[in-house]
Every structure is written in structure tokens, then in C-alpha cells.
Amino acid sequence: MTSPSTPRPTSSSTSSSTSSSTPSSLSSRERILGRVRAALADEPTAPHPARGYLTSHTPDDPTVILDLLHENLADYRALVHRAEESELPSLVADLLAKHGAASVAVPPGLPASWLSGTTVERRHDEGATLTPYDLDATDAVITGCALAVAETGTIILDGGPGQGRRALTLVPDVHICVVRAADQIVASVPQAMPRLDPTRPLTWISGPSATSDIELDRVEGVHGPRTLHVVLITEASARGERGGTTGGA
Amino acid sequence: MSGTYLGMPAFPKAAHEAVRNDTLRANLRHATHTIRDKRAVAVAELDDWTELREAGKQIKDHTLSRLDHYLVQLEESVTAAGGTVHWAAYADEANRIVADLVKATGEGDTGKREVVKVKSMATQEIGLNEALEAEGIAAYETDLAELIVQLGEDRPSHILVPAIHRNRGEIRDIFRSEMEKWGRAAPEGLTDSPAELAEAARLHLREKFLRAKVGISGANFMVAETGTMVVVESEGNGRMCLTLPETLISVVGIEKIVPTWRDLEVFLQTLPRSSTAERMNPYTSMWTGTTDADGPEAFHLVLIDNGRTDTLADEVGRQALRCIRCSACLNVCPVYERAGGHAYGSVYPGPIGAILTPQLRGTASEIDASLPYASSLCGACYDVCPVAIDIPEVLVHLREKVAEHGGPGHRLEKAAIKAAGWVLDHPGVLAAGERVAAKTRRLHPKKLRGPGASQWTDSRDLPEMPAEPFRDWWKKNRT
Numbered sequence: 001m002t003s004p005s006t007p008r009p010t011s012s013s014t015s016s017s018t019s020s021s022t023p024s025s026l027s028s029r030e031r032i033l034g035r036v037r038a039a040l041a042d043e044p045t046a047p048h049p050a051r052g053y054l055t056s057h058t059p060d061d062p063t064v065i066l067d068l069l070h071e072n073l074a075d076y077r078a079l080v081h082r083a084e085e086s087e088l089p090s091l092v093a094d095l096l097a098k099h100g101a102a103s104v105a106v107p108p109g110l111p112a113s114w115l116s117g118t119t120v121e122r123r124h125d126e127g128a129t130l131t132p133y134d135l136d137a138t139d140a141v142i143t144g145c146a147l148a149v150a151e152t153g154t155i156i157l158d159g160g161p162g163q164g165r166r167a168l169t170l171v172p173d174v175h176i177c178v179v180r181a182a183d184q185i186v187a188s189v190p191q192a193m194p195r196l197d198p199t200r201p202l203t204w205i206s207g208p209s210a211t212s213d214i215e216l217d218r219v220e221g222v223h224g225p226r227t228l229h230v231v232l233i234t235e236a237s238a239r240g241e242r243g244g245t246t247g248g249a
Numbered sequence: 250m251s252g253t254y255l256g257m258p259a260f261p262k263a264a265h266e267a268v269r270n271d272t273l274r275a276n277l278r279h280a281t282h283t284i285r286d287k288r289a290v291a292v293a294e295l296d297d298w299t300e301l302r303e304a305g306k307q308i309k310d311h312t313l314s315r316l317d318h319y320l321v322q323l324e325e326s327v328t329a330a331g332g333t334v335h336w337a338a339y340a341d342e343a344n345r346i347v348a349d350l351v352k353a354t355g356e357g358d359t360g361k362r363e364v365v366k367v368k369s370m371a372t373q374e375i376g377l378n379e380a381l382e383a384e385g386i387a388a389y390e391t392d393l394a395e396l397i398v399q400l401g402e403d404r405p406s407h408i409l410v411p412a413i414h415r416n417r418g419e420i421r422d423i424f425r426s427e428m429e430k431w432g433r434a435a436p437e438g439l440t441d442s443p444a445e446l447a448e449a450a451r452l453h454l455r456e457k458f459l460r461a462k463v464g465i466s467g468a469n470f471m472v473a474e475t476g477t478m479v480v481v482e483s484e485g486n487g488r489m490c491l492t493l494p495e496t497l498i499s500v501v502g503i504e505k506i507v508p509t510w511r512d513l514e515v516f517l518q519t520l521p522r523s524s525t526a527e528r529m530n531p532y533t534s535m536w537t538g539t540t541d542a543d544g545p546e547a548f549h550l551v552l553i554d555n556g557r558t559d560t561l562a563d564e565v566g567r568q569a570l571r572c573i574r575c576s577a578c579l580n581v582c583p584v585y586e587r588a589g590g591h592a593y594g595s596v597y598p599g600p601i602g603a604i605l606t607p608q609l610r611g612t613a614s615e616i617d618a619s620l621p622y623a624s625s626l627c628g629a630c631y632d633v634c635p636v637a638i639d640i641p642e643v644l645v646h647l648r649e650k651v652a653e654h655g656g657p658g659h660r661l662e663k664a665a666i667k668a669a670g671w672v673l674d675h676p677g678v679l680a681a682g683e684r685v686a687a688k689t690r691r692l693h694p695k696k697l698r699g700p701g702a703s704q705w706t707d708s709r710d711l712p713e714m715p716a717e718p719f720r721d722w723w724k725k726n727r728t
Contacts, residue, residue, distance in 0.1 A: 029336040032503065032554045036317040039562035046314040049307035052300035053515070072528060128542040132459045132493050152521075152529035165543035166492040166534075170485065190514040198475040198510050199330070201540050204517075204533035209485035212525065213394035213410055214417055214443040215276070216283050222393060222447050223454065224485025224532060 057151055058187040065150045065187045069179075070232060072153025076207030077220050078228045085233055089117030092142060092176060095229055096120050099174050101139035105130065107164025114142060114178065125164055135171035141225075142176040143169055146202075148185045148230075149192050153207065155179060155230060156192065158200040166203055175225040177205070181234045257594035259619040264588035273414050273589050280413045285580040287526035288633070294528070295518065304515045306637040309571035312473075312506055313561060319473040319506045320552070326476025330538025332548040343553045344380035347498055350549055351386050351463050354496045361387060365457055367480060367487045368392035369467030370408065370574055371500050371553060373596040374609070377465070388465065389431070389457050391486035393450050400427040406590025406598060408576035409524055414589055417441040428453050454486065464490035464545065468501045469573065470516060471550075473508050477537045478550070481520060481530045491534050497545040503552050504561075504570040516573060519635035523575035556609030565646040569604045571636040576601075578630035578640060584623055593620065600630035604643040612651050621647035 026034075058065055073080045083091050096104060096118050103121040115122060123130060123138050130138070144162035145155045155177050157163045169175050179185065186192050196202060209224030220226065257263060267273060292298050312319055324334045337343035351364055364381070366372065366388050378388040378399075390399040397412040398405050401423045405411030412420065421441040428435045433453045439445060466487065470479040478499055480487050491497060507513065521530045539548050561567050579585045579599030590598035594616040595606040603620045612618040621644050630640040 027336070028338045028342060028554075031338050032336055032552070032558065033317050033320065035554065035558035036320070036503075036561060039558050039567075040314060040316070043314055046310040047307070048311055049304045049512075049515075051304055053297040053304055053518075054300075057295060057297070076527070076529075076531070136455070136459055149529075154529050159540070159543055166488065167544075170488050170492060189517050193511055193514045198472065198477045198535065199537050201537075201543055202533075202535040203488065204529070204535075205531065206527070206529040207531050209483065210531050211393045211447055211484045213392070213397070213412060213484075214420055214446055216280050216410065216413075217417075217443040219443045219447045222451055222484035222486070223391075223458070223489055 053190075054188075055190045056188040060187070062181075062185075065185055066181050066232065066234070068187070069148055069150035069153065069185055072150065073155075073207070073230050074153075076153050077210075078153070078207050078230050081229065081231045082234055083231055084235070088114055088178065088231065088233065091231060093117035093120075095174075095176055096140055099140060099227065101174060103138045103140070105135060105138045105141040105164070105168050105172055107141075107143055107162055107168055109161025109163075110142065110144070111162065125168055128165055130168070132167065132171060135167060138172045140174035140176065141168055141172040142178070144178050144180075145184060147192055147195055148179045149187075149189060150185060151188045155205050156196065157203045157205065158197060160200070166201055169203065169205075170224055173225055174227045174229070175205075175208075176229045176231065178231045178233060181232050257616045259615040260588075260592055260594065260623045261619060263592035263594060263616075264584075264623070267589045267592050268587050270589075272416065274587060276414055276416050277586055277589055280407075280410065281580045281582075281586050284526055285577075285633075288523060288577060288580065291522040291526040291528065295522070298519075301515055301519050302635055302637055305519055305573075305635055306571060308507055308512050308515060309636055310568075312508055313504065313567060313570055316503065316506070316561065319508055320503060322473040322508075323471055323476060323506055324552075326472075326474065327538060327548075327550050328476075330476045332476065332538040332550055335549060335551045337551055337553045337555070340375035340553070340555050341380075343375050343500060343551055343555070344377055346551050347377060347465065347500065348381055348384045348386065350496070350498055351381070352384070354463055354547075361385075363387040363389060363457070363461070364463040364465050365389050365391050365454075365461040365490045365494065366395075367464070367466035367482070367490045368395050368411075369465070369500065370596060371467045371502050372465065373405065374502075375500070375553065375555060377500065389454070391454050391458070391490060392482075393447060393484060393486075396450055396454070397423060400424065400431065404591055405596060407579055408574055408597065408599070408601075409579075410576075414591070417443060417446065420446055424449050424453075432457060454489075458486075458489040458493055461490070461494045463496045463498065464494035466490055466497065466499045468499050468505055469520065470513060471501060471506050472510055472513065473506050475510050475537055477510065477535050479513065479533065479535050481517075481524075481533045483525065483531045485532055488532055488534055491536065492544050494545055496547045496549070498549045498551065500551045500553060503554055503557055520573055520575055523573075523577040523633065523635040556611075559611075560605075560608040563608065563646075566604065566608050566643050568638050569601065569608060569643060571638055572601050572605065573636060574601075575635055577633040577635065581629040581633050582624075583627060583629075584625060588623070593623065595620075600624060600640045600644075601638070604638075604640055604647060607647055607651075612647075612654065618651050618654075621645075621651055 070080050092114055101120055103123055106122045106124045108126050146158040147156045208220050208226055208228040209222045210220050211222045212218045327334050335346050337346055381388045390396050394410055394412040397420050407413040418441050424435040435449050439449055468478045469481050521527045560570055578601050582600050585599040593602045595602050597605045603623045607617045607620050610617050624644050626641045628641050
């Protein structure tokens with residue numbers, strides 16, 4: 001370890017972005033890499049990690065996984081609904097009406113049928129035209145998702161069709177997210193990783209925004225949507241005994 | 250802002266003052282006990298916790314052992330995805346880079362320059378807010394607890410819950426008197442209910458988010474192979490700062506790298522459970538460079554060393570660089586619970602701070618030299634650490650280094666370590682001593698007298714001796 005009296009460079013030693021480093025003076029990039037190499041001089045490379053952990057903590061049964069997702073979403077105060085595809089338009093209309101929503105943001109590629117049961121004003125975001133102020137004045141947003149993770153009660157958005165850019169699901173106060181149970185749910189985080197594309201912007205959402213910053217007393221709803229509805233689209237046979245609506249406050 | 254750590258007294262003096270503050274101790278005790286119990290429940294849900302912890306440790310150790318390789322790979326990945334990478338050897342340099350980047354955006358050409366910030370340990374470590382203020386740039390903290398700290402001209406006292414030392418009444422008073430000086434005033438008749446206080450913060454900060462041109466963040470993880478940055482959070486203020494501005498600047502320590510995309514599956518299971526005791530935190534944002542028509546048009550990554558390569562050079566101490574800033578070690582630490590975060594004189598309080606700060610900053614100052622002693626070596630921090638940092642081992646190692654440097658206070662320490670070593674090497678002596686102590690326990694005083702010893706018992710009672718030594722009890726009951 002270097003002594004605390006290591007001389008610091010003068011303030012004239014400026015940054016080097018990757019594009020502007022000059023070979024004549026030692027850039028901070030070279031200095032840092034040089035110090036790392038010196039620190040590790042005689043160190044062997046530590047082995048690659050042993051991955052002795054589980055790929056999943058849940059039985060490989062779609063019904064169990066669906067129920068677990070439902071339970072964990074509700075546990076973190078998402079409002080969870082189950083519906084068949086044909087029931088979706090009326091459910092969405094009911095939810096928007098319940099919140100008194102006058103406007104709803106619509107991401108590009110959202111199936112038109114999802115909003116076919118309501119006359120609420122649609123604000124389309126083709127070309128990302130809605131400003132932050134437009135979104136702030138929009139009551140709700142409805143999207144699909146890329147994936148849901150049962151063990152953690154998480155929905156993941158990747159900006160694909162029917163999901164929109166990240167601001168869309170952030171600024172309006174109510175978010176309705178539709179999950180297709182048949183092919184969009186995995187049991188665990190390790191199962192989710194290979195199905196996600198890291199080149200896309202990803203947002204993992206586990207319940208509505210929350211804080212515990214005041215005496216560790218949990219409060220739902222700070223800056224993100226204060227209400228999160230998750231609609232699980234099931235086939236008639238997979239609907240089971242847990243049909244209908246459950247969830248937290 | 251007056252929230253500075255410069256000229257802080259050494260740990261014993263600062264802690265001495267803190268333990269006399271009844272409100273502080275009550276707030277801390279309530280908070281740390283609440284969260285440590287919840288954490289235990291969240292961890293118990295995963296029956297492969299031991300394996301996840303081991304994998305997390307090994308991923309970090311492997312990364313550190315090839316850190317130069319992964320840094321270069323990360324730089325290539327981020328650049329290929331449309332980002333720009335900057336390197337800063339020291340805090341001053343990082344602050345200079347960020348200030349220049351903010352100015353280059355043209356932000357505030359017609360008025361006040363301002364940026365919105367995601368809670369970030371790295372930017373606190375380098376004193377970015379103060380440096381920006383000196384350049385005429387207002388940096389708004391947007392995490393609720395950081396907002397409380399900033400409005401109160403206070404210092405953070407916990408890694409995860411920086412305002413853990415404030416109760417709801419104090420927070421209401423700060424919001425009522427200070428919010429209007431920074432922007433939208435607190436609502437009329439604001440009470441101390443956490444829901445109302447959170448709503449006041451939502452209203453106060455929303456106007457800042459909507460007009461923000463520059464966002465500044467740290468990152469929990471950086472993936473070398475993909476160039477992906479990860480920020481985990483709860484409130485959505487992070488998403489606001491990462492998504493709405495035109496320019497995003499992330500300031501991240503060089504040790505935050507993981508090699509592969511897959512490696513995230515370990516930390517996304519262990520970090521939320523260790524940190525907020527949740528299966529998953531409400532929001533996790535992942536971005537790779539820039540994306541057309543989604544989020545900032547410009548992304549800058551500022552990689553900072555600021556003492557990390559010194560830490561890396563220490564074979565025992567380098568394990569501190571595995572830290573993922575979960576703060577589980579703070580919540581179980583008997584010293585932290587009583588002394589509070591401010592006594593550590595650094596943005597990194599608690600057990601991890603006691604080993605990280607003296608390595609990042611060196612031990613030239615009185616406060617930094619005293620930090621390795623801010624522990625009873627009980628080991629609870631090691632037990633809960635999700636990347637298995639053996640904090641007691643590093644503490645003892647750093648004590649040896651401080652003692653080697655000499656100084657009046659440390660000759661005593663050297664002698665004490667030597668004596669303890671002799672006793673522990675001679676089990677017969679230790680056993681005899683324990684039995685004598687047990688037999689005479691009724692005679693033991695509650696307080697100790699004399700220099701050194703009285704300092705310890707001024708603010709606490711001595712523990713009662715058990716009726717018989719553990720080794721005798723073990724022999725009787727277990728053999």
C-alpha cells in the first residue's frame with residue numbers, strides 16, 4: 001500500500017477521454033491501469049466463479065410459477081388481476097375508470113384491442129413526441145412487458161413493441177402492465193438473464209415505487225407511478241381458483 | 250453546504266459525543282434492529298444463500314485479479330455502445346471532468362446551471378456537490394433521505410438510509426423551513442406522517458426532474474462484456490435522473506465491474522435481500538451506452554481510482570473492494586448502533602467504512618488512523634456480508650499497520666496485542682484466567698476505573714460474567 005503522502009498530480013493534469021489521450025504525457029487512463037498492474041504484479045488470476053447456486057427455487061410447474069408471481073407481486077403492493085385475452089378490454093376500461101383517468105399514454109405497437117373498451121383520450125408516443133410535461137399531464141399508461149420473474153415478483157420492460165421508451169412508464173401516476181402467462185413468465189432471476197437483451201434499456205419493476213427512508217416505515221409511491229396494476233393473461237384452463245383481482249392496498 | 254468531513258475528530262471523541270445523544274441512539278437502535286430482523290427473513294427464503302454468497306465473492310475476486318483486463322474491456326464495450334469513457338485518478342480530477350461536461354452541455358446558459366442526482370456513494374466520496382457548487386452548478390439530491398440530508402445541511406450517516414439519524418418530526422421541521430429555499434415549498438400544514446413527507450418530496454422534486462438537462466449517477470454494477478450499467482433503487486428518482494435528462498454522467502469506482510451479463514444473476518439476488526431485506530427492490534435500471542429516442546442522447550462514464558489501486562495492492566485489505574454497498578454490516582454492528590454513522594468521519598460508515606476509508610484515504614489523519622479500532626471484532630459483519638468480506642481480519646491487519654507507524658497511542662496497543670497473543674497461544678493460562686473470572690463475578694464492578702478502561706465503560710455497563718466459562722460448559726454438556 002502506498003503511503004498516505006503519495007504526491008497528487010497538480011490540477012493541470014486533466015482528464016483523458018478515450019479519444020483524446022495523447023501518447024506524450026501519461027494520461028490518467030494509463031496511470032490507473034499501470035497502478036492496477038503494479039498492484040497485481042505477482043498475483044495469479046483468481047479462478048472463474050463456481051456457480052454452485054440454484055437455477056431456480058421453484059418447482060417446474062407453470063401453475064405454481066404463475067401463482068408465485070401473483071403472490072409476490074401482491075406482496076409488494078402491485079394490484080394483480082387475472083383475465084383471459086377476451087376479457088382484457090373491459091378490465092382495462094374498468095381500471096382506467098376506477099382511477100378517473102381522462103388520458104392514457106399509448107406506446108407504439110400496443111395491440112389496439114387492449115383499449116377497445118374505453119373512450120379515454122389516447123396519447124400516442126410514436127416518434128417519442130410526448131415531452132416530460134406532456135407525460136406529467138397524462139393520467140395513466142398501459143404497456144406489455146418483456147418478461148416477468150415469479151420468485152421476485154418482478155416485471156421487466158425492454159422498450160420493445162407495446163412497451164415504449166422508459167419515460168412512458170415512469171411519469172404518469174398509474175401503470176397498467178399486461179403479462180402473457182403462456183410465454184412471458186420465468187421462475188427465477190437466473191432463468192431471466194439469458195432471455196434478456198442487454199443492448200436494450202431494461203427496467204425491472206417490483207411493485208410500485210416505495211421508500212423506507214423515514215424511520216424505515218415503508219411508504220408506497222414516491223416518484224414513479226404510485227399505482228401499479230399487473231394483468232396476468234391466462235388461458236381459460238390455467239385460470240385456476242385464483243381468478244379475479246387480488247393485491248395490496 | 251456545511252456537510253463536510255474535514256477536520257472531523259477521531260472516532261473515540263466523535264463516538265463519545267454521539268452516544269450521549271439520546272434521540273440519535275433511539276433512532277438508530279429502532280432502525281438497525283428493524284432492518285436486521287427483516288434481512289434475516291429475506292435471506293432465509295433462499296436455501297442456496299451460502300452458494301450465492303460464495304459465488305459473489307469469487308466473481309469479485311476473479312474480477313479484481315484481472316481488473317486491468319476488465320477495465321479495458323468495459324471501456325471498449327461502453328464506447329461501442331455510444332458512450333464516452335473518462336478516467337480520473339483522484340477526486341479533484343473526477344470533479345473537474347464532471348464540471349466541464351456539465352458546462353459543455355450548455356446547460357444554464359440563460360440562467361442557473363443545475364443537475365439532478367441519483368444517490369451515489371462515489372460522488373459523495375469525491376465531494377462532487379461541493380465542487381460543482383464552487384463552479385456555480387447546483388446539484389440537487391433526489392433520493393428522499395439524501396434530500397433530507399441536503400436540506401438539513403447535514404451529513405449522511407448510513408449507506409442505504411442516509412437520514413437514519415433523523416426521526417419524522419425532525420424531517421417535517423426541515424421540510425417546512427428549508428424546501429422553499431430550494432424550490433417548491435412544503436405543502437401547508439405538513440404533518441410528520443411518512444406518507445405526507447414522501448408526498449412533499451414528490452411535489453418538490455417533480456419540477457426539477459421535468460426540466461432537468463443533466464443527470465448524475467453512480468452505478469451498482471458495470472458489465473465488462475456488454476458495457477451495461479446497473480442502478481438499483483426504490484423510489485423512482487433514479488429512473489427519473491437516468492431517463493429524462495439529455496445528458497447522463499455516471500461516476501463509478503473502478504471496482505464496480507463484473508465480467509459477464511450472467512454475473513448479475515448472483516448480485517440481483519443477494520443485494521436487495523441484504524440491503525433493504527426485499528426479494529427485489531422496486532426499480533432496477535440497466536442501460537448500455539445510448540439508445541435512439543429513449544433516454545439521454547449523451548452518456549459519459551467517469552471511472553475513478555481515488556485510492557482503490559492502493560487498496561488493491563494490499564493482499565489482505567483488497568477484499569474490501571468486493572463490497573457491493575448493501576449496508577448489512579452497519580445494521581448488525583454493536584458499535585455502529587451506538588455511535589452512529591457520523592462518528593466514522595467518512596461517507597462510508599460502520600464496519601465496511603472502518604476498513605475502506607483508511608485504505609482509500611490512508612491513515613495520516615487522526616480520524617483515519619482511529620477507524621480500524623472502531624470495532625469490538627465480534628464478527629457479526631462478516632456473517633452477514635453477501636460477498637464474505639472478512640472485516641475483522643482486515644481490521645486487525647490495519648491495526649497492525651497503524652501500530653507499525655508508531656505514535657504515542659500505539660505503543661500500548663502493540664503491547665496489548667502481544668500480551669493477548671501470548672495468552673491465546675497458551676490455552677492453560679487462558680482457561681485458568683476464565684475460571685478465576687467466573688468464580689469472582691459477584692465482585693466485578695459495573696464500571697472500570699483508570700485511563701483507557703474507563704473510556705469504554707463510561708457509556709456502557711460491563712457485561713456480566715457467566716457462572717462458568719464456556720469451555721467448561723462445553724466439556725460438561727457436549728462431550
